[in-house]
Amino acid sequence: MNKKTKILLVEDDPNLGTLLSEYLVAKGNECTLRTNGQEGFETFVKGTFDFLILDVMMPIKDGFTMAKEIRGIDKDVPILFLTAKSLKEDTLQGFNVGGDDYMTKPFSMEELLVRMSAILRRTQGSEEQDQGTYNIGAFQFDFNQRLLINGGYEQKLTTKENALLKLLCKNVNGVLDRNHALNAVWGDDNYFNGRSMDVYIAKLRKYLKLDNNVEIVNVHGKGFKLFVK
Amino acid sequence: MNKKTKILLVEDDPNLGTLLSEYLVAKGNECTLRTNGQEGFETFVKGTFDFLILDVMMPIKDGFTMAKEIRGIDKDVPILFLTAKSLKEDTLQGFNVGGDDYMTKPFSMEELLVRMSAILRRTQGSEEQDQGTYNIGAFQFDFNQRLLINGGYEQKLTTKENALLKLLCKNVNGVLDRNHALNAVWGDDNYFNGRSMDVYIAKLRKYLKLDNNVEIVNVHGKGFKLFVK
DNA sequence: AATAGGTGTTAAATACTGTTAAACAAAAAA
DNA sequence: TTTTTTGTTTAACAGTATTTAACACCTATT
Numbered sequence: 001m002n003k004k005t006k007i008l009l010v011e012d013d014p015n016l017g018t019l020l021s022e023y024l025v026a027k028g029n030e031c032t033l034r035t036n037g038q039e040g041f042e043t044f045v046k047g048t049f050d051f052l053i054l055d056v057m058m059p060i061k062d063g064f065t066m067a068k069e070i071r072g073i074d075k076d077v078p079i080l081f082l083t084a085k086s087l088k089e090d091t092l093q094g095f096n097v098g099g100d101d102y103m104t105k106p107f108s109m110e111e112l113l114v115r116m117s118a119i120l121r122r123t124q125g126s127e128e129q130d131q132g133t134y135n136i137g138a139f140q141f142d143f144n145q146r147l148l149i150n151g152g153y154e155q156k157l158t159t160k161e162n163a164l165l166k167l168l169c170k171n172v173n174g175v176l177d178r179n180h181a182l183n184a185v186w187g188d189d190n191y192f193n194g195r196s197m198d199v200y201i202a203k204l205r206k207y208l209k210l211d212n213n214v215e216i217v218n219v220h221g222k223g224f225k226l227f228v229k
Numbered sequence: 230m231n232k233k234t235k236i237l238l239v240e241d242d243p244n245l246g247t248l249l250s251e252y253l254v255a256k257g258n259e260c261t262l263r264t265n266g267q268e269g270f271e272t273f274v275k276g277t278f279d280f281l282i283l284d285v286m287m288p289i290k291d292g293f294t295m296a297k298e299i300r301g302i303d304k305d306v307p308i309l310f311l312t313a314k315s316l317k318e319d320t321l322q323g324f325n326v327g328g329d330d331y332m333t334k335p336f337s338m339e340e341l342l343v344r345m346s347a348i349l350r351r352t353q354g355s356e357e358q359d360q361g362t363y364n365i366g367a368f369q370f371d372f373n374q375r376l377l378i379n380g381g382y383e384q385k386l387t388t389k390e391n392a393l394l395k396l397l398c399k400n401v402n403g404v405l406d407r408n409h410a411l412n413a414v415w416g417d418d419n420y421f422n423g424r425s426m427d428v429y430i431a432k433l434r435k436y437l438k439l440d441n442n443v444e445i446v447n448v449h450g451k452g453f454k455l456f457v458k
Numbered sequence: 459a460a461t462a463g464g465t466g467t468t469a470a471a472t473a474c475t476g477t478t479a480a481a482c483a484a485a486a487a488a
Numbered sequence: 489t490t491t492t493t494t495g496t497t498t499a500a501c502a503g504t505a506t507t508t509a510a511c512a513c514c515t516a517t518t
Contacts, residue, residue, distance in 0.1 A: 095343045101330070118329055122348075144402070144456065146446070158505055159449040195465095196507055202467055218465065220515060387495055424475095425497055431477055447475065449505055 005029045005120065006048065010040035010066065011055040011082065016105075020053075020112075027113060037061025041069055049077060051116060056083040064097050071098040078119045082107075134169040137214040137228050141165060148207055155207050160185060164200050168216065168226035178223040234258045234349065237278040239269035239295065240311065241287040245334075249282075252338050266290025270298055274392065274413045277361040277372060278306060280345060285312040293326050300327040301409035303399050307348045311336075363398040366443040366457050370394060377436055384436050389414060393429050397445065397455035407452040 007024055011017040012035045024031040032047070034040040038061045040054070052070065054063035067079050080101045095102070100119050103112060132143040140149045146162045148155040157165065163185045167176055182189035182197060201216055201224060208214045213229040236253055240246040241264045253260040261276070263269040267290045269283070281299065283292035296308050309330045329348050332341060361372040369378045375391045377384040386394065392414045396405050411418035411426060430445060430453060437443045442458040 095347045100347055122329070145458075159447075159451070160506070192508070195509090198465060199467080199507080201465090205466090218514095220464070389496070421498070424499090427475060428477080428497080430475090434476090447505095449474070 005050045005116075007031045007051045007053060008034070008040065008044055008047070008049040009053045010034045010037060010058065010063065011053070012036060012058040013055070037063060037066035041066050044070060045073070051120065052077060052079045053112075054079060054081055056081055067097045067099060078116075080112075080115065080119070134166075134172075136169065136172075136208070136226070137211040139208065139211060139214065141169060150210050153210060160200055161203060161207075164197070165204055168204075168224065172226050172228055175219050175225050176223045181223065234280055234345075235276075235278045236260045236280045236282060237263070237269065237273055237276070238282045239263045239266060239287065239292065240282070240284040241265060242284070249338070249341075256342060266292060266295035270295050270413075271416070273299060274302070280349065281306060281308045282341075283308060283310055285310050296326045296328060298409075298412065301406060302396055302413045305399075307345075309341075309344065309348065363395075363401075365398065365401075365437070365455070366440040368437065368440060368443065370398060379439050382439060389425075389429055390432060393426070394433055397433075397453065401455050401457055404448050404454050405452045410452065 007029050009017065009021055009024070009031055011020065011033070014035070017033050017035065021031045021033045032043060032049070034043050036058045037054075041061070044052070052067075054066060056063040063081055063083075067081075070077065070079065075098070078100045079098065080103065081099050082103055082105060084105045101115050103115065134141045134143070138150050141147070142149070143162060143166050146157045146159075148157060148165070164181065167181050167184060170176075178194070178197075179189040182193050186193040186196065205216050208216065215227045217225050217227050219225055236258050238246065238250055238253070238260055240249065240262070243264070246262050246264065250260045250262045261272060261278070263272050265287050266283075270290070273281070281296075283295060285292040292310055292312075296310075299306065299308065304327070307329045308327065309332065310328050311332055311334060313334045330344050332344065363370045363372070367379050370376070371378070372391060372395050375386040375388075377386060377394070393410065396410050396413060399405075407423070407426075408418040411422050415422040415425065434445050437445065444456045446454050446456050448454055
């Protein structure tokens with residue numbers, strides 16, 4: 001359920017460029033390809049990108065120059081350089097203009113991905129997390145506080161009750177698949193965990209009885225649906 | 230006015246180790262040197278570090294194994310691997326255990342510095358550097374002074390209390406895995422140490438009672454979560 | 459209707475956690 | 489050294505969470 005990473009790839013070799021671009025898209029990202037630093041910079045300014053991959057040696061405007069310009073207007077967007085040479089001075093200059101990593105051709109595309117995610121892990125470490133509160137009819141459910149509230153009534157939830165109710169909420173009025181829920185909450189969808197889950201469904205039903213407009217209904221052979229009128 | 234970067238260097242070759250260590254100190258950092266993963270991990274748990282440099286091949290406990298353990302209790306501290314081989318599988322494994330960068334021996338010390346600052350720039354972009362102090366609701370917790378402060382109230386902490394509270398802080402509003410914590414603080418996750426830890430959780434709960442917005446909640450079968458509203 | 463597998467519910471059994479106090483160990487003071 | 493203090497572990501018991509067992513009931517299929 002992760003958002004696609006929007007990558008701007010600037011590489012003058014059309015073969016390598018399209019190859020890389022296709023690979024990145026195949027791996028679930030969006031990728032825009034440009035063939036020189038000038039166009040690359042213009043494209044960056046007009047759009048919004050999460051990651052830049054820049055070839056160093058390019059016609060018209062090289063990767064370092066482009067990176068310097070980028071840093072002038074965006075100090076944070078991650079930049080990874082590609083280069084044919086592995087000269088030390090180049091490596092150093094790459095970092096000096098604000099690059100985050102550096103790869104020497106030829107490189108493995110797998111390693112490129114892996115380095116990208118290492119960098120992105122840092123960058124977007126503090127992604128927005130779902131606020132963790134849900135309205136269920138007359139109830140208010142706070143996942144973080146593990147609390148189910150209805151007026152004066154407050155029910156503290158156990159770990160499993162809490163996790164299961166959250167899954168139901170994420171699928172309100174839709175079917176929560178049995179095996180999916182089991183794997184998510186119990187880590188394994190074997191028979192006994194299934195029975196355990198049924199016990200928890202019974203518990204949740206008791207809690208939710210206070211509001212007649214709320215109901216957990218079974219979808220035979222499929223799973224459960226949290227139904228709210 | 231940058232504070233010194235506190236580096237933990239784990240390298241079994243004493244020549245390279247001391248050389249590197251001295252160089253890093255000369256460049257204005259603090260550096261602690263250990264010669265195997267076991268000692269390295271213990272040192273990490275006891276102290277506060279901003280950066281780890283780990284040799285991959287070491288006796289007793291290798292760098293990858295150590296990194297995996299570290300990630301169990303600290304998902305953020307930057308890790309850079311050193312290795313003699315430049316095998317692709319190794320590189321990938323390095324990133325897979327949560328490493329941030331990878332350098333093949335022999336390398337230039339200048340490039341090491343430059344890669345370090347590239348990583349640190351990313352790291353400290355969002356979060357402040359780890360000075361060993363944490364805010365927990367109305368409390369201020371100073372790991373180095375072993376002190377938990379809330380207005381006039383001051384609670385001196387014992388070694389174990391201190392270590393455990395730090396781990397909880399590093400995972401605020403996230404789950405601190407029971408076994409990870411036990412291995413980190415007690416060195417062994419056997420039953421009795423587990424009971425001992427529960428006793429310490431009770432103690433910490435007493436201290437933290439002063440602020441109703443702070444709570445240590447149990448996640449059944451998994452561990453504990455320091456929850457701050 | 460007969461069958462087989464899925465579900466609802468309650469209660470018992472098991473596993474895990476909370477807390478206090480006593481026992482033990484280690485360090486500091488006398 | 490012996491005593492005192494402090495920190496940690498173990499023991500004991502209470503309480504909670506989760507799983508398993510048991511049995512009644514439902515649903516789809518034949």
